Amino acid sequence: MPTYTPPLRDMQFVMHEVLNVVDELTSIPRHADIDADTLNAVLEEGGKFASEVIQPINLSGDSEGCVLDKTTHEVKAPAGFKDAYAKYVEGGWAALSCDPEYGGQGLPFVVNQCVYEMLNGANQAWTMYPGLSHGAYEALHAHGTDEQKKKYLPKLTSGEWTGTMCLTEPHCGTDLGLLRTKAEPQADGTYKITGNKIFISAGEHDMAPNILHLVLARLPDAPKGSKGISLFLVPKFHVNDDCSLGARNPIFCTGLEHKMGIHGNATAQLSLDGAVGTLVGEPNKGLPAMFVMMNAARLGVGNQSLGLTEVAYQNALAYAKERLQMRSLSGTKAKDKEADPIIVHPDVRKMLLTAKAYAEGGRAMSIYTAMLLDKALYHPDEKVRKDSEEVVGLLTPIIKAFLTDNGFAATNHAMQVFGGHGYIHETGMEQFVRDARINMIYEGTNTVQSLDLLGRKILGNQGATLKKFGKQIEALIAEEGVNEKMSEFINPLAYLADQMTKFTTEIGFKGFVNADEVGGASVDYLRVAGHLVFGYFFARMASVALKKQAEGSTNPFYTAKLQTARFYFARLFPETASLMRTARSGVANLLETDEALA
Known part of the structure; x- marks a missing residue:
């Protein structure tokens, strides 16, 4: 049976010692009163909820799955899910970072992001139910009418009702311009919507009395393609003027997908008649x-893999310390035992450190991006808001793709540490692998994210946003470049930063001549960009740890942080060299292959 310990110390390190989140947040009027004690207290309680309430039902939820009653179209979630959700609502967790105007607590988004990392680490399938609701809240808050906000946002804020996003259809995949669902205008200003949607996470369940579906559909006179798509709010039950529930709306679950993972979440086929x-x-x-x-969902999916990376690492580390097998190549280490614990073996350590580095780098990047999102939404300075929003846009596809690729690699490594026992359901490791795999696919496959990053976010403005983030890297290099103790971190970072400019320019010129060159290079390019960002944050974390030691600290936390940073730069960061080489190889070896693929 796997366990989960909330990584509170590392979260606090990133927030308070590396990013100085409180100083950043108190420059925003709505967060002027926030302090470190408040942030820490919320995260501590959130960690307790994650580890004590939803983690114990993760393995059983995976075994049991969701059950559809085809006669009533109702779906029953796994045992314990509904009760856990009631506790979630009762504890006010749904309202954490929502607008106080609609009953929210108004806490910074960065707090919500950290809480959700812990929820995902404890039970991704369960966490997707409230996670989708938060996305629906954001869309309505930004684009809903006053009437819609008044009628629906308080229920989403409290968590009393849940929400979904109904995008794709059987023939569409990611190409939403192909969707066929129709919306017919009615005399009363409403629309009757008819069509079929698939892969709708949390699309039907018994955890809340109503579900608010956000549905993409076409009006009768809509132009073809993506320019002819409209968004509609379709509740499972009609809502009366006093917000009580009315009759059943004809949007029904006609099937549940039989999936590789996230069995505890209802991935629904929905029919609208x-x-x-x-x-x-x-x-x-x-x-x-x-x-x-x-x-919001893309940031959330990156957070899902971050949570899985952490929990898989924790369990693999504990197992490696206890599992006895063979002797160390350099001589017996546990002389009082019949074999050495497998943690003495270098390759086991490599797998553990890979997962640890991916977790810690991902956490720093996620918290930083969430902090920027708070500034983009509410900072009083318009330039700060605009700059923050721009960098969030740059980092979003990297978080979604880089963190989910890393999460799948990390969970596989963690399962490998367990050996044959990792392949057995009871240890929980194979579930982490299966759950992590979907994160690379939905909310836009990682290839789509790479095309968005390179084609739109970077080449779309001639690298201006990348240069904006690059200035932060340049500032760190200038500050720490003369510090000999930082050279092992700063030198490779500085080299890649210089190479990144040349690399981007080269791919851009090739893409100008042949757009397929962008498609051929984009996946490798995103991983290089991901390492550039990770390298920046690992260098910042190493700088803090070195300063703490110079001040006399003997806390093993800082020693561990430096050891992880050294491993990252020595073993993982060099991947960028091979990635740039393969990206530069051109698209001909992919497209001039008709006979090979005949």
């Missing part, structure tokens, strides 16, 4: 409105 909905935002402007939810 004249379901009544209301327009969210402007006609034919549904994708921009939905992108508010999709971008």
Whole structure:
């Protein structure tokens, strides 16, 4: 049976010692009163909820899965999920960073992000139910009418009702411009919506009395393609003027996907047969409105893999310390035992350190991005808001793709540490691998994220946003470049930063001549960019740890942080050299292969 310990110390280190989150947040009027004690207290309680309430039902939820009653179209979540959700609502966790105008607590988004990392580490399948609701809240908060906000946001804020995003259809995949769901205008200003949606996470369940579906559909006179998509709010049950529930709306679950992982979450096929909905935002402007939810979801998916990386690492580390097998190549280490614990073997340590480095780098990047999002939303200085939003846009596809690629690698490494026992369900390791695999696929596959990063976020503005983030790297290099103790971190970072400019320019010129060159290089390019960002944060974390030691600290936490940073730069960061080489090889070896793929 796996266990989970909330990584509170590392979260506190990143927030308070590396990023100085409190100083950043108190420059925002709505967070002027925030302090470190408040942030720490919230995270401590959130960690308790994660480890004590939803972690114990993760393994059983995976075994049991969700059950659809095809006669009533109702779905029952695994045992314990509904009770855990009731405790989540009762504890006010749904309202953590929501607008106080609608009953929210108004805490910074960065707090919500940290809490959700712990929830995902404890039980990703369960956490997807409230996670989707938070995305629906964001879309309605940004684009809903006053009437929609008044009627629906308080229920989403409290968690009393949940939400979904209904995007794709059987023939669409990621290409939403192909969708066929129709919305017919009615005399009362509503719309009757007809069509079929698939892969709808948390699309039907018994954990809340109502589900608010955000549905993409086409109006009768809509132009073809993505420019003809509108967004509609379609509740499972109609909502009366006094917010009580009315009759059942004809949006029904017709099937549940039989999936590789996340068995505890209902991935639903939904059929709409004249379901009544209301327009969210402007006609034919549904994708921009939905992108508010999709971008929140992409950050959330990165957070899912971050949580899985951490919990898989924790359990593999504990197992490696206890599992006796063979002797160390350099001589017996546990003389009082019949064999040495496997943690003495170098390759086992490599697998453990890989997972640890991916967790710690991902956590720093995620907390930093969440802090920027708080500034983008609420900072009083318009330039700060604009700059923060721009960098969030740059980092979002990296968080989604780099963290999920790393998460799948880390969970596989952790399962490998367990050997044959990792392949057995009871240890929980194979579930982490299966759950992590979907994160690379949904909310836009990682290839789509790489195309977004390179094609739109970087080449789309001639690298201006990348240069903006690069200035932070340059400042760190200038500050620490003369510090001999930092050379093992700063030198490789400085080298890659210089190479990144040349690399980007080269790919950009090739793409100008042949756009397929961007497609051929983009996945490798995103991983290089991910390492550049990770390298920056590992250098910052190492700098803090060295300063603490110079001040006389003997806390093993700082020693461990430096050891992890050294491992990252020595063993993982050099991947960038091979990635740049393969990206530069050109697209011909991919496209001039008709006979090979015949």
